[in-house]
Amino acid sequence: KQEVTQIPAALSVPEGENLVLNCSFTDSAIYNLQWFRQDPGKGLTSLLLIQSSQREQTSGRLNASLDKSSGRSTLYIAASQPGDSATYLCAVRLPQVNFGNEKLTFGTGTRLTIIP
Amino acid sequence: DAGVIQSPRHEVTEMGQEVTLRCKPISGHDYLFWYRQTMMRGLELLIYFNNNVPIDDSGMPEDRFSAKMPNASFSTLKIQPSEPRDSAVYFCASSLIPGTLGGVFFGEGSRLTVL
Numbered sequence: 286k287q288e289v290t291q292i293p294a295a296l297s298v299p300e301g302e303n304l305v306l307n308c309s310f311t312d313s314a315i316y317n318l319q320w321f322r323q324d325p326g327k328g329l330t331s332l333l334l335i336q337s338s339q340r341e342q343t344s345g346r347l348n349a350s351l352d353k354s355s356g357r358s359t360l361y362i363a364a365s366q367p368g369d370s371a372t373y374l375c376a377v378r379l380p381q382v383n384f385g386n387e388k389l390t391f392g393t394g395t396r397l398t399i400i401p
Numbered sequence: 402d403a404g405v406i407q408s409p410r411h412e413v414t415e416m417g418q419e420v421t422l423r424c425k426p427i428s429g430h431d432y433l434f435w436y437r438q439t440m441m442r443g444l445e446l447l448i449y450f451n452n453n454v455p456i457d458d459s460g461m462p463e464d465r466f467s468a469k470m471p472n473a474s475f476s477t478l479k480i481q482p483s484e485p486r487d488s489a490v491y492f493c494a495s496s497l498i499p500g501t502l503g504g505v506f507f508g509e510g511s512r513l514t515v516l
Contacts, residue, residue, distance in 0.1 A: 319504055328492060329507040374444070376505070388457065389434065389494075389505055391444040 287312040287379055289392035297398040298365060306360040306395050308375035313353050316378045320349050320360050323372045323394070332373075333360070365399045372396045405508035407493050413514045419481040422511045424493030425474055434505070435468055435478050436492040444492070450476065483515045 288311045298304050308318070317336045321329040333342045333349040335358070341350040348361040358375055374394045406425040414420055426433045434449040448458040453470045461468070465484070470476040480487055490512050496505040 321507075326512075328509040329494075331504050331506060334504045378505075388446055388449065390446075393443055 287377060287390045289375060289377055289390050291373075291375060291392040291395045293395060294393065295396040295398070297400055299400050300365060300367060302365050303361065303363050304365055304397075306362070306373050306397070308358040308360070308392050310356045310358075310377050310390075310392075312377075312379065313356050314379065315353065316380045318349075318351055318358050319376050319378070319389070320347075320358075321374045321376065323374060325371075329374065362397075367399045367401050370397055370399045405493055405495055405506055407491075407508035407511050409511055410509060411512045411514075413516065414483055415516050416484055417482045418515075419479065420483045420487075420513060420515075422478040422491050422493075422513070424476045424478070424508060426476070426493070426495030427506055428474065430495035430497055430506075432496045432505075433470060433476050434494040434496075435476070436494065436507075437489045438492060438510070439489045447478070447491075480513075483513075485515045488513055488515050 290309050292307055315337055317334055319334045320332045322332050323329050332347055333344055335342050335349055335351045337353055346363040351358045362369055372394045375392045376389045378389050405427055408423045432451055435447040436444050437447055438444045445460055447460045448468045449456055450470045466480055468478045490510045492507050492510045494505050494507045
């Protein structure tokens with residue numbers, strides 16, 4: 286059974302600092318990995334999607350990397366801003382035995398607070 | 402596209418009442434997922450559909466929960482009878498088939514409180 290873990294559960298950093306969020310998964314046979322952001326009381330917003338054949342994806346100040354063999358992904362946020370405060374979740378999509386059958390397994394999330 | 406649309410956004414009901422949550426996926430998406438989020442358990446997959454057919458309902462907690470997808474643009478999650486432990490935020494999500502830009506898109510969620 287795939288398990289996805291995010292450490293730390295909570296992180297506070299001063300504004301302007303660069304930071305890294307971690308995600309690890311137990312089954313390396315993933316189809317893709319997705320990073321989401323969730324603001325309090327809101328739904329999940331997709332940030333970056335990395336296919337299993339890719340090593341990284343970038344969007345603005347965000348960079349996500351994937352090391353499938355070691356079961357790890359990181360989300361790098363450059364020059365953090367108070368508006369980056371949110372919970373960040375990673376999720377892996379495993380291809381099931383039959384093509385077309387898929388699930389998304391979520392990590393436990395990291396609650397990020399950027400201190401002005 | 403308006404994204405995944407869920408209703409109601411908030412529901413407060415009494416124990417024993419029937420609850421129906423609704424979802425309209427993004428047009429053209431082949432997959433629809435129902436998730437439940439609580440502080441204790443995080444995000445849990447309840448059930449998902451592919452082309453309107455339920456594929457995996459192993460996450461549905463018990464027989465009180467049922468989900469349907471009568472057509473490609475509408476799905477319901479029903480709880481009957483509801484219990485206080487069902488209080489949670491229920492998310493609907495949709496995505497395209499594999500091999501395409503297969504990101505998953507979430508609705509804003511339906512916050513359910515059972516008294």
